Amino acid sequence: MTMQSRLENPVSIRLSRNGHVISADQPLLQLHFEAGGRDQGELALPQLLALARQSMAMGMRLSRAASIADASRRISLWCDVTPSPSMVEILVRDWQEEPLAPYVPPQGDGSDAPALWALSGDGHVRLDAEQRIVRITAPADVSPGEERDYLLKHWSEYFAVADGMDGHRPWQVFQIHSLAFPGDERQWRVEVVPDMGAQNRVLGFDLVLSAPRAAKPDGAEGAAVPRLLDDAQLARIFGTRIGPALRRPIGRIIANAETIGGRLDGPIRAEYANYASDIAAAGRHLLTLVDDLADLEAIESSGFRVESEAVDLSDVARRAGGLLALKASDHRIRLDLPRDDELMPVIGEFRRVLQILLNLIGNAIAYSPDGSVIWVRLDESDDMAAVIVADQGPGMSDEEQAKLFRKWERLGRSGDGGSGLGLYISRRLAEAMGGTLTVQSAPGQGARFRLELPKNADGASSGA
């Protein structure tokens, strides 16, 4: 239930430009102290602080909703934020409170819930109905963050989710089996209890944490204790944990570097803009590497399957060419793609075929001289159909061709943004779809990559 509190008079708080409290009306000051804030210290209410910083950074007046949580309630505020050269003022105009269901400590009373409560709960995390963190009672030896910057974050932004759940769906709070606090590598076991209100509406979730399993040297717990970092495990950990955790910060680095490089926040000297563009390019390279490693993990897992769907190879080739047209035009490279009326129905998985062709055409652009032509042609035999990507690049010797499809193989090249995984992954994907990926080349005579897939006897095809 939401209780709306109409303030007789608006309340306000004034912050210095570094986010420290200069002065505040009592209700806000009390919240600041309850959240662990200090007198004249940095504002301990994360959403209000973020709003103030955003307003200062842009030099603009903002008027937005913000939320604050304490042990028993979630407070929704309407804030008018006005920056000035020396400070920022937040005026709170209405104040709505929603009570949070009280945390019931573990009872172990043998009733219907003992299986849950018997875990004894070394720690406890309270989520609201939108799966945002409103409170953490951390295990004794874990510090969940002095600044309480986890408050009202979506739980998946704060915790690292580990084994026991589908790594591609970390939003499904019901499926958490274990998670880790930032800066603490231990995996805490989790049981999730939805908090259903009287009207059978989800009011929030309680995550009950119990002690992480200790790895025993004698391997007494057998399969339950993962071995340390063999290749497969490293790949899995990368794909499910490290990769997703890296994507967001790298994405932010790229976005910020592009903002600086594009001079979106104001004029800067050209060389600094160029430095920022270099940072963005390096970030994109890292992101490609992260994606490649995640793909590597997927295709090397025992359960890897591709869809068998009707795909028009000609259409996919045109789409891939269209996506890379801008990159090609940067180098005045002409892409000679299949005509619109050409059809080449095959059986495969649309997005995987597109991924392979993006890799092949992208490589061709990267290694072709400026002003050259890349041909993308279709071919067929009795039961196989093929797309050929041919370029006017430097070509490869037989020895290089023999190594080309190996994992991490760069043929001595560096600094071009490649990871050495693209062609390996592409060939594995082609094979998983019942096809092949081969190359013909000679030094100085360009390269011809040929992707073959089983023909679709029905002849029908679908797009994305």
Added chain:
Amino acid sequence: MDETGSSVGSRQSGQGLLQAALALPDLATELPVVLKARLFPDSGFEPREDDLGLVSAWIDALREQVENGLADAGAGPEISGKVSRRPFSDRAILTQLMARAVEMRLARNAPAIGMPDPELPEAVQQRLGSEDPDTVEIAMALLIAQCRFLANGRAFHLDLGELSAERTSGLVWRSVSQLQDDGIGEPVALRAAAEKFLAGFDEREGRPHALERFCHWLALPEARQNWSVAHNGPALLLAMLARVSGLGFDACCLLCIEPGLARLAIVARAAGLSGHECLAFLADMAELARLGVHDLPDLAAIEAVGQDEAQQMVARWRNHAASLDDWMDG
């Protein structure tokens, strides 16, 4: 080439200039391509020409407002007519403009569902008669903002306040960069003008703010919310869905033109609409968006998706969306 290399330098500059001129996109013709490529990659979705036309006209209107704003803030009259369309070639701003165009389309077609005055839905009218002066003030602010938006839209005009503070800031600074790149105006004066112009921006004057404020003040949607489109009007209804889903208003607008309205159906179910309410809501929104109704989900399909299931899916979109752009990619 002479020994000093000067002739080469000038020839390279000349070639560079020619290449730069060739590379500059003519946004008037490129805009549909840009929008399609950036907003709906691989979706097979074709933006309607009337939406694209509106966005194109709005870009001109906004360009003029930015230009006048900068000139008035001290950039001087020499920038008159010099801010180009280039600063609008930005995914985030085009997405926001497209969302506004969709909203305009929904409002324009409101009479088709028995709503002759989309700017004055019953849900707002009721609040205009409230005894609480604050409620009346907030409802009146929304009414005025909606009237202005629709009247402007009919005249192919859009107020700068329709853009979020972030988009406005980005647009102004990109415009300043473009002027500087084109050698127009004095850089220090341009920067000062941009800062002054943005300092005069007040989010409270924008219509999206009025919608959000209305929902927040009245804690909408209510426990027994009337979800009829004709009762609320499309804008208020989408604002409520945005509030309850956490997906953002623009994202919710863009859900209304997706083929089959599947994601809109999930968001509605997550918000607590019953099967019948959801079906009626989707049919009305399809009518307003002028989508074919033949591919809407049927009652059995809608009812087969439980609220908790829908909430989990919405949580996926929300948790994985650092920004609207990310969400659109999803």
